[in-house]
Amino acid sequence: MTSTQPSPKRPQLPPAFPIYWRDNIAYERARVGRVFNYRRPDRYPVAVVEPINDDHVVQAVKLAKDLNCRVSIRSGGHSWASWSVRDDAVLIDFGRFHFLSLNKKNNVLTVSPNMTGRLISQLLQPHGRWFPGGHCPDVAVGGFLLQGGMGWNCFPAIVTRFHLQTLPAPGFVGDSMYLYPTEHTRAALDWIIKLSPGYDADTEIVAIGNYIPGLEGPHTAVRLVTFKNTEAEARAALKLADETAPPGAVMRWCCETSSILHQYDIQHAANPEGHRYHVDNCYIDNDADVVSLIEKSFTEIPTAKSFSLWYSMAPGSRRNQKAGEMKEMALSMQTDHYYALYAVCETPAQDKECIKWLNDNMNIVKYHSPGAYLGDSDFQRRQTKYWTDENAAKLMYLRQKFDPAGRIAGYLNAGDTSGADGLANQHDWVSTMNLP
Ligand SMILES: Cc1cc2nc3c(=O)[nH]c(=O)nc-3n(C[C@H](O)[C@H](O)[C@H](O)COP(=O)(O)OP(=O)(O)OC[C@H]3O[C@@H](n4cnc5c(N)ncnc54)[C@H](O)[C@@H]3O)c2cc1C
Numbered sequence: 001m002t003s004t005q006p007s008p009k010r011p012q013l014p015p016a017f018p019i020y021w022r023d024n025i026a027y028e029r030a031r032v033g034r035v036f037n038y039r040r041p042d043r044y045p046v047a048v049v050e051p052i053n054d055d056h057v058v059q060a061v062k063l064a065k066d067l068n069c070r071v072s073i074r075s076g077g078h079s080w081a082s083w084s085v086r087d088d089a090v091l092i093d094f095g096r097f098h099f100l101s102l103n104k105k106n107n108v109l110t111v112s113p114n115m116t117g118r119l120i121s122q123l124l125q126p127h128g129r130w131f132p133g134g135h136c137p138d139v140a141v142g143g144f145l146l147q148g149g150m151g152w153n154c155f156p157a158i159v160t161r162f163h164l165q166t167l168p169a170p171g172f173v174g175d176s177m178y179l180y181p182t183e184h185t186r187a188a189l190d191w192i193i194k195l196s197p198g199y200d201a202d203t204e205i206v207a208i209g210n211y212i213p214g215l216e217g218p219h220t221a222v223r224l225v226t227f228k229n230t231e232a233e234a235r236a237a238l239k240l241a242d243e244t245a246p247p248g249a250v251m252r253w254c255c256e257t258s259s260i261l262h263q264y265d266i267q268h269a270a271n272p273e274g275h276r277y278h279v280d281n282c283y284i285d286n287d288a289d290v291v292s293l294i295e296k297s298f299t300e301i302p303t304a305k306s307f308s309l310w311y312s313m314a315p316g317s318r319r320n321q322k323a324g325e326m327k328e329m330a331l332s333m334q335t336d337h338y339y340a341l342y343a344v345c346e347t348p349a350q351d352k353e354c355i356k357w358l359n360d361n362m363n364i365v366k367y368h369s370p371g372a373y374l375g376d377s378d379f380q381r382r383q384t385k386y387w388t389d390e391n392a393a394k395l396m397y398l399r400q401k402f403d404p405a406g407r408i409a410g411y412l413n414a415g416d417t418s419g420a421d422g423l424a425n426q427h428d429w430v431s432t433m434n435l436p
Contacts, residue, residue: 011066017059018050018096031085034077034095036138039276039351041082043416045072045091052096054160061158064090064407072409073158075113075142078134080279081378083143086409086416092158094142099161102127109164113142118264120164129166130260134375136271137264147375157408170202170227174234175258176241177251178222179212182299184248185220189291189298189310191246192222196312197336200237202227209298210270210307215250218301225263231255272305272344278354280362281340281376282369282384283313283333290337293368297341297361302353305344308361313338333371333388340376355381366429379413383428386411392425 013019020030022044030048032040046069049060064071067090074084074093084091099112100123107129111120117133120141124130134144141162180188189207196205203226212219224241228234235255242254284290290310297308314336341361343354362382371385387395399410399422406420413423 011063013063014059018052018056019060019063020048020050022047030093031091032082034074034093035082035085036076036078036273037080037082037277038274039082039278041085043082043085043087045086045089048091048093050093050096057092057097057158057160060090060092061407070409071158071407073142076116076138076140076144078136078139079143080277080376081380081412083409083412086412089409094140094160097160102129102166107166109166111141111162111164113159113162114140116140117144118261121260121264124166125169125261127166128169130169131164131166135263135267137268144375147373157402169260171229172231172234173258173260173263174226174228174231174238174255175263176224176226176238176254176256178241178245178249179251180220180222180246180249181215182217182219184246185209185218185298186291186295187246187248188220188222189295191244192241192312193290193310193337195241195244197314199240199312199315200226201315203237205312207298207310208307209301209309211301211304218299219250220298225258226255231257270307271342275305276345276348276351276354278343278345278351278358278381279341279376279378280358280372280382281338282362282365282372283335284337284339284365285368285370286336288337288368290339293365294339294361296364297357300357302343302357303345303350306354306357307342307344309338309340309342311338311340312336333373333386335370338373339365340373366427371425371427374411379411379423381414383413383424383426385425385427386423387425389425396422 020027030050031045046067049056051057051060061071070086070089072084072086072089072091074091077084094112094114097112097114100115101110109131116138118137120131120133133139133141142159145162192205192207199205203224206223208221209218224238226234226237228237238255284293294310301308313334317334317336341358343357345351345354374386377386404420410418411423
């Protein structure tokens, strides 16, 4: 299907209904203008609706029914695989649908789906509250929350309002960093992966393999960000890492003063706009030799802006599981180790090298993984489990019960074939493994 195909017969719509049919001059802007990934998809919705109120949303769904096509949804446009852009669909883009209200009695914040983590943090700051949204400042709560959402410290429907329980803002955010060249990568990963499971619960721990401007070759940055009430508490939390960090760091600091908004700025710089992104991820089994599985992707990185990431889900992963708190969560599948690869390039000519890097490294890890996190997945490239079996079965049951026609476009797989049945919750390698 291409953009030059004629628009279908158009039903009667209310005057000034905010719709862009394919022959509208602004259609291309409406189709992909708010998509973060510059790898623009070759998929063309029947029309794009940009609602400013609930009636517009209802009308857009009725329109899709009349046209016998699907509905796809965009809140912040940060799906790496551009899930909002689908053939045979009316795309509802929440970019102009604004709502925000803080209930001072219970500190519940009601927001529209297009509100971003940074905007929410800025607006909550004067009230001494915060909400741990995605690390990237411009990810919207719409996709972030529905996919599980790995925030700071961490169906078949269209959601027009989210009610978020805000938290008291931390009084002090402390930031530590240890930067190692390639020859010390193994020691650095081994240290931080062993240290993490029992570490302070208010501290987020991450290792990033990337290029640092002005330094030769890839480097591994181990970063700890702690969210405390006072500087003394933050220093106490970061002390153990500082005392045990292996030698060989070319740069290091301990407990520098930071803030949530400062951390958003760092993430913004790490995920530059206007680039082509190829992304993959998985959770790694707790008993796997994690360092050996991921080391290569930290020392061989395809382009200057690409990066590999290991993120400690512990101690939360074990605490939540033990308390049975994860059963109802979209983020129901977790291990202690989250691993993701972000290949970033500027031209289509670099895509091949980026995809090879993802495939080569994921082929090393995937047999030691129960599945992946939805928000960083692209099922067009690699099929994997994404929820626990129990939760996936429940989702499919609900999907078929409330949307038997498959009106709402589900997760996007190769060829967009999952339809009303929903995307299979299985690894691509299981059938290969079962061959006689
Ligand atoms: C630069 C960058 C950094 C990121 N960092 C993080 C991170 O730190 N932590 C993390 O967890 N994830 C992160 N992600 C992944 C991100 O959270 C997911 O891709 C998320 O889905 C994006 O939400 P969105 O609303 O901006 O995207 P969109 O592309 O607008 O939405 C993605 C999909 O979610 C569904 N959806 C969105 N809104 C609605 C709605 N109102 N009703 C029903 N369905 C809806 C639709 O299927 C839609 O196609 C990052 C992504 C990028 C590009």
